[in-house]
Amino acid sequence: MSQSCIIESCCSTLGILCHCCDKTFCPDHLDEHYESINEQLKPLAEEINTLNDQIMNKTKMKLIGNCLDKLNQWRNESYKTINNFYEKKCRELEEYYLKHTENHRKEINEIESELNKLIHEQNTTEDDIKLFQSTIDILQQQIKELHQISYHINIRSFELNQNCLSIEQIKSNEIDFTLLSSPFKTIDCSNYILWKNGYIHHVCWSSTLEKFILIISNKEIFLTDGNFQSIEQINIDPEKKWRLCACSETSLYLLSSQCSTEIFEFDLLSSFQLIQRSKLSHLSQERDYITDIIYNNETLALAINNRHKVHIELRSCKTFDRLWLIQLGSKPYSYYSMCLLNCNDWLVLDHKNSLLMHITSNGNIKSTVGYKEPPMAALLLHSNILAIKTENYLNFHKI
Template identity: 35%
Template sequence: MPTLCAITNCKSVSRALCYVCHESLCREHFDDHDHSFNSLLKSLNTKVKNFDDRLEDLTNEELIENCYEKLDKWRDDSYKTIDRLYEKKCQEIKQRFHDNLNQRQEKITELQTKITDLLQEEDISRQSINLLIVDVENLEEEMNKLEQTIFHINIHPLILENKSIMIEEINTTHFNLTQISYPYHIIDCSNKLSKPTASNEQYLLMYRMHNLHLINRELLPIKQIAWPHGRIWDMCWSSTLNRFIVMAHFEVYLIDENTMSIERIETILRRNWWSCTCSDTSLYLSTYEQGTSIMEFSLQPSIELIKEWKSPLICHKHEYIKDIVCNNQTIALTIYDKKFLTKRIELRSIKHFDYIWSLKLDIEGECHNSLRCCSLYDNQWLVADFHNQRLFHIRNDGKLKTIYSYKMSPWYITLFGPNILVISTQNSVNFHKL
């Protein structure tokens, strides 16, 4: 009995077997079937060629030039660190040498004075002469020792481990914040004050129990220092200065991650400061007042005021700027409108504070607490909603991507390295894997 065509409702007898799909088809449907395969193959071939074109476009280093910039910055900073240590040790050698000379010079001057005084005396005692002889002999011995003294330097080789620079691949469009409510590490902070944090590529700086703590990427505390300057409102990292910047209520300080030394920035006048951020060239400080101002300071060669950005250019007279964060030649502002009780995030250019985009945040009521934000990769943003225990994930075009619930009220949020999100709350600092 002849086999019918495999096409539904076709009553024709099959004339050919397709060796691709193993179906028997009539002459008419076999031609259509064969043509459809050819069309599909052509379509797939076009798509694969498109992949090839896209792959070729990726070779222009757009995706890796930022890594080169970071490596160049690390190399330059390392050279500067070596140069600083070299200059310090050169100065130390010179100082110790001159200290030795000065000590002997003082003794020579002292002995010359004694001899001059004795020469002017009419009655010189033998005891005075003997004492002078002893002093001269002692000085001669010291001079002999000085002339035979050399400076020996013990230099340990500079060891650079491969793990000092870690290379990680991050998919910037697929941050996984679905499990954001479950931190993988928690640091208890029982004090009820805000807990600002700041990070560089290696360390996280945090305020806890009236101390500044430095945490490494393994989340282990490695250094700490007492903080005697009152409540901290914000902090940030300056790669240009290679220092953390810590903002108290009225004064601003530099923190050296190596020595944990605290130095007040004398060129910044006392004001009611609220938030801070750094670009490659400038430090920005915002004030806590209606019609907030943002002060721009140069970083090099010294920290000096450049300009004050005022209302109504950056906000209206009845608005507060609650946070400022720089990223890739832009600065994000979170703004609270006290008159209409609305909140929004704006993105502006660093150069002239030109408007780029704005997004109204669905947060009702007053905003006494922080409305902090942080930058993510690919120029995305995260905003903390303290009162409703939520996080707003915003795309790089200013559109809302997702709103995540959080089990506690998020206060400060910081991206630590490529894949650790740090969220401080009323009683803890929480760490989340992205």
């Protein structure tokens, strides 16, 4: 006895079993079922085409492009070395030839000059003719003897040492965001842990204290462990409205809303005593707005926005002098955040335009790629996993 269609609203009594999913459908709904399955294949086909393009083009250049460039350079330099050696030996042969024929050519030129002179003067005697003939006979004999001489060049077969070139596979820490794969794991952020102490405006990790430092509601500062089991509020100038924070091994750096172009440095090892308050040169309190700050290796990276342009800059933690600056174009009021990468490179996240920008350690844009959703924050984990937070999801990518 045949079963009815699995679609509840279907009144058909004729049921056909789909052997793929072991469900029963009427003929019409079975066609729709097959069509829906086929529709799921289209994005997979597109993804396969993308992977094929990567493996045939981008991956090839990524894996062997640099080696091919070096190999071509080696070939050109080898050709140049061989040509230089060839030209040197050609010059040596020319020198041998000139050395053995110089006297003969000189004597021939002298005889030719004397003959032309006598022909012009028309005052030739029989003795002159005999003398010239005798000299020519002697030269002819000398040239015949010269022809008996030959040079031999010993050429060994060119033997290339196979060990002069070797190909090795190495693991590189370099990241290529143009090859960023789809997330291998995604977390729905609607299932988050409820924080009851106010809005978390900014957060940084202190390896010295082994705790997170949180700025709550633009004012209060908390210390907490990774499991939020221990929460401690610290009092740092409660009159200030703190916005951003960053940590070194010994210092906590804070920025406030009232003094947006000044950095306050506090001592982590002495109950957060103020070390210094430094105004950042080249920035305007009225015009510039810092949207993110990250510490790395005695430097601070700052993302800065104003009414006309956006830029990223790196400053020394000792003097707060600017080390480099890179303009990101005229994108006023855009929100930018940053993430530290391997080799002191940086990842800049453009929330408004859904872009990821790879900035090198010396302040150059290496690549810019689009992201499927506006990125809000990112963190590199274990040097090969990149976590990117969007409004609703936390995506994990292998890099």
